[in-house]
Amino acid sequence: MDPDSLPASYADAEPRPFWLDQADAPEPGAPLEEEVEADLLVVGGGLTGLWAALLAREEEPDREVVLLEGERIAFGASGRNGGFVDASLTHGIENGVARWPDEMPALERLGRENFAAIKETMARHRIDARFEETGELAFAMAPHQAASIPEIVEAAQTYGWPAEALSAEEAQSEVHSPTYHGAASLPEGRGVVDPARLAWGLADVSRATGVRIFERSPVTRLARAGAGLLAATPGGGVRARRAVLATSAFPPLVRAIRRYVVPVYDYALVTEPLDPERRASIGWAGRQGLTDLGNQFHYYRLTRDDRILWGGYDAVYNFANGMGPRHDERPASFELLAGHFFETFPQLEGLRFTHRWGGAIDTCSRFSVLFGTALGGRAVYAVGYTGLGVAASRFGAQVALDLLDGRDTERTRLRMVRTKPVPFPPEPLRWAGITLTRRALAKADSRGGRRGPWLRLLDRLGMGFDS
Ligand SMILES: Cc1cc2nc3c(=O)[nH]c(=O)nc-3n(C[C@H](O)[C@H](O)[C@H](O)COP(=O)(O)OP(=O)(O)OC[C@H]3O[C@@H](n4cnc5c(N)ncnc54)[C@H](O)[C@@H]3O)c2cc1C
Numbered sequence: 480m481d482p483d484s485l486p487a488s489y490a491d492a493e494p495r496p497f498w499l500d501q502a503d504a505p506e507p508g509a510p511l512e513e514e515v516e517a518d519l520l521v522v523g524g525g526l527t528g529l530w531a532a533l534l535a536r537e538e539e540p541d542r543e544v545v546l547l548e549g550e551r552i553a554f555g556a557s558g559r560n561g562g563f564v565d566a567s568l569t570h571g572i573e574n575g576v577a578r579w580p581d582e583m584p585a586l587e588r589l590g591r592e593n594f595a596a597i598k599e600t601m602a603r604h605r606i607d608a609r610f611e612e613t614g615e616l617a618f619a620m621a622p623h624q625a626a627s628i629p630e631i632v633e634a635a636q637t638y639g640w641p642a643e644a645l646s647a648e649e650a651q652s653e654v655h656s657p658t659y660h661g662a663a664s665l666p667e668g669r670g671v672v673d674p675a676r677l678a679w680g681l682a683d684v685s686r687a688t689g690v691r692i693f694e695r696s697p698v699t700r701l702a703r704a705g706a707g708l709l710a711a712t713p714g715g716g717v718r719a720r721r722a723v724l725a726t727s728a729f730p731p732l733v734r735a736i737r738r739y740v741v742p743v744y745d746y747a748l749v750t751e752p753l754d755p756e757r758r759a760s761i762g763w764a765g766r767q768g769l770t771d772l773g774n775q776f777h778y779y780r781l782t783r784d785d786r787i788l789w790g791g792y793d794a795v796y797n798f799a800n801g802m803g804p805r806h807d808e809r810p811a812s813f814e815l816l817a818g819h820f821f822e823t824f825p826q827l828e829g830l831r832f833t834h835r836w837g838g839a840i841d842t843c844s845r846f847s848v849l850f851g852t853a854l855g856g857r858a859v860y861a862v863g864y865t866g867l868g869v870a871a872s873r874f875g876a877q878v879a880l881d882l883l884d885g886r887d888t889e890r891t892r893l894r895m896v897r898t899k900p901v902p903f904p905p906e907p908l909r910w911a912g913i914t915l916t917r918r919a920l921a922k923a924d925s926r927g928g929r930r931g932p933w934l935r936l937l938d939r940l941g942m943g944f945d946s
Pocket residue numbers: 522523524525526527528547548549550551552553554555556557558559560561562563564565696697698699725726727728729730732745746747778790837838839840862864865866867868869870871872
């Protein structure tokens with residue numbers, strides 16, 4: 480496709496997340512306009528906060544739970560993501576094995592149980608989040624990536640997952656793109672969901688079980704008050720015994736989070752629905768979630784009405800944790816994404832994108848959720864999922880509740896739960912280090928996967944950068 484015509488393909492796209500732009504999206508709920516009391520305050524109306532609120536009520540139906548969301552339910556990552564549901568709690572098996580090899584059998588089992596519990600919750604409460612248990616295909620886009628497929632397959636099989644290596648021909652016959660050099664087929668423990676519908680469904684069920692949810696109610700201050708806490712919002716306040724902080728990449732209410740988590744912007748496009756002829760031209764009968772195996776990778780999947788959501792590749796860190804609506808649009812990333820899309824599917828030339836957006840990922844240097852207590856043990860945070868938190872958010876919420884209640888469980892004994900990632904340095908080193916790392920990762924992709932001295936040093940320090 481002529482590169483000059485790429486911007487036209489997304490020029491008329493709605494500048495908002497496809498998931499939040501659906502005709503039956505609920506209006507944001509009422510803000511908090513009084514002082515209320517609660518046993519448990521949850522800050523953040525994404526999947527982590529919603530699971531925490533619901534599980535807290537289910538565990539103890541008498542517990543008074545209030546959830547405060549600064550904007551609207553699923554405003555953050557939970558309404559902007561690819562909707563890949565993955566049983567892994569460790570941002571993939573490879574990352575887990577590198578960090579917690581002894582714990583991996585337990586972490587994988589807990590991940591399986593978590594995945595099953597999410598499905599069970601959706602079924603029990605009739606949440607129609609358009610979940611499809613499709614499995615996943617991870618494509619090699621270069622020969623060196625194809626060489627890594629047997630290792631990926633073996634690692635999955637080691638932990639009891641079915642997995643298969645596909646040749647270039649087999650990969651291309653599954654999904655018709657001339658760019659594939661092979662694939663790893665991972666048919667179980669993975670699927671796709673409409674993440675906003677999952678969040679709305681969890682919010683409805685939480686309300687039905689007695690959780691009080693206030694939207695458009697940003698917590699501007701959180702402080703100790705006697706044996707508990709006081710959270711202030713522009714219109715009111717909550718006095719609570721304990722709090723779960725599920726604020727992801729947003730400016731944190733407790734300082735510790737800032738050391739461990741940086742907001743990294745990831746961008747996505749959604750196409751118009753494919754007509755039957757175009758739909759047939761790409762194969763993809765299994766409707767799997769698709770990714771590729773580079774350091775800089777795309778993720779793509781079909782929606783219920785046969786659009787393609789196409790995202791990833793760029794992972795943009797803005798100086799001093801820069802966040803906010805002005806970063807939701809990034810023409811350079813949209814152009815790159817559109818270019819890669821038509822390289823992957825040249826037969827779809829002329830297709831238009833109807834939505835474009837960006838979202839902040841709560842990246843930490845070990846790529847999986849981290850926990851900590853603050854304000855004298857009155858508050859617990861669960862943040863840092865690094866782009867794989869749609870399913871892991873339920874586990875994160877459970878651990879946060881365990882920690883708040885001082886429960887000694889298999890989960891709280893995990894080293895993954897008890898330890899923290901290597902912190903990011905303060906600015907300007909933070910920006911310089913991340914920029915250097917992004918460049919080194921891109922270079923490794925273009926040089927047959929060879930990791931240069933900077934990446935090898937980070938590997939030794941247990942630090943990384945991913946989305
Ligand atoms: C572009 C993108 C693609 C992704 N793709 C995938 C994927 O395909 N699969 C996957 O598993 N994961 C993916 N992720 C990650 C996944 O979306 C999250 O890990 C998951 O949804 C859990 O989010 P959360 O609830 O922790 O945070 P969020 O959904 O970001 O929720 C945090 C909420 O806290 C609110 N908040 C913040 N501060 C305050 C305050 N002071 N007062 C009140 N409210 C506040 C925010 O408004 C926000 O709604 C992706 C993320 C992004 C951004």
